Amino acid sequence: MTTHKPRQPAPLNALRAFEAVARGLSFQAAAAQLFVTPAALSHQVKRLEEYLGTRLFQRGHRSIALTEEGAALAASLGELFGQLDLVLDRATAPRVASLRVSTIESFAAKWLAPRLHRFHRECPELRLRIETGNAHADFARDGIDVAIRYGPGGYSGAERLMAAPVFPVCAPALLADAARPLAAPRDLSRHMLLHDESATGRPGVPDWPAWLAAARVGSVEAGPGPVFASIYLAQEAAVAGHGVALGLAPLVEEDLQRGRLVRPFELALDNAYAFWILRRDGRSGPRDAAIETFCRWLRSEAAASPSSTPAA
Incomplete structure (x- = not known):
């Protein structure tokens, strides 16, 4: 009877390190985000490569690129870490504040969800409930704290988050x-x-x-x-x-x-529509402070986005 040696537990710290480096293809940027040294990140990535038995990066003189195996792994980790964050949210729900966030499906899936693990790491005391829809946000009726909408503007009290070329x-x-x-x-x-x-x-x-x-x-x-x-x-x-x-x-x-999509042509057109933040009327207290914390994080992520343009 053949026995199989059990796989060692996955090195979660190394996976976090790899995901951060793969996201920006930069050890320096990832190190600044995770508050560690580039050498420490490099060590973690090498540890992960040894664990998997495959190379995840092609290392050049001044740049790195994902290998085919690295790209496949990086494409899955953001979603997996997002699911892990949801599990942690449920486990800590009795002890954390909760915010209800409403946004359109495409923004939730393609921009917000891949970043939520970073919000949880920075603000573990806040739990987000993400809901999708594009109707006018009725904060009092629906109990929404923050809404993110795609439109021409003109919303009362709205703050422009990002352009959408x-x-x-x-x-x-x-x-x-x-x-x-x-x-x-x-x-x-x-x-x-x-x-x-x-x-x-x-x-x-x-x-x-x-x-x-x-x-x-x-x-x-x-x-x-x-x-x-x-x-x-x-x-x-x-x-x-x-x-x-x-x-x-x-x-x-x-x-x-x-690498799931490519741009065949560089020509981009300006868009009269943009992404906007709307929020519940400000009131002093813990909930308003939590709303401001989330909105501040949204601004920070938008400013760091490669597709970001200065808000007008």
Whole structure:
């Protein structure tokens, strides 16, 4: 009878270290975030590579890049750490303050969720309940503390969080398809264009006809292709390789960093819509302090985002 040697417990500190380095492809930046030295992070990553028996980074003279195995692992860890944070939230619920946060599905899935493990690490005393929706936030009726909305502004007491420039995105496999190259915007005629309803009938929100006009492409038909009810669904269809979508910079940032999406063209259009923070009317006390703590964290994350532009 063959016996198998049990796998040693996963080195969680090393996984945290790897995830931080992989997110920004920088030992220096990750070390500053985790309050350790780059040498300590390097040691943790080497320990993880030894544990897995594979290399996770290609190390150059002044840069690093993820290996195929490293990219696959990095793509999963953000979600796994987010799930772990939810478990910890449930375990500590009787002892922590709770905030209800409402936002649209695409922002929750593509921008907020991958960052929540950092909020939990920085503010373990606060528990967040994330709800999705795009209706007008009625703080008194719905019990919402903070709402994040995508729109033109004009909301009472709103604070602009991030701009949302628009540009084409697709799966790497489409860009590598020699039979249907994507070397110039006119090559989009060989590919399915994915649409979402967020740009339909909204002045100043770029859609495919607007982008093609800006790219000076008159021979591409923008009509064919499915229309999705949300930005999130259109983006997921692009990740799956079903066509080329127009991505909002903050919402495609994570997929671009992880290599699930690529930008075939650099042309980006300004967007009349942006992401906004709305909050419950300020009152002195612990809840208002908790709301300000969360809003301050949102501002910090937005400012550090590669797709961030200064708020106007």
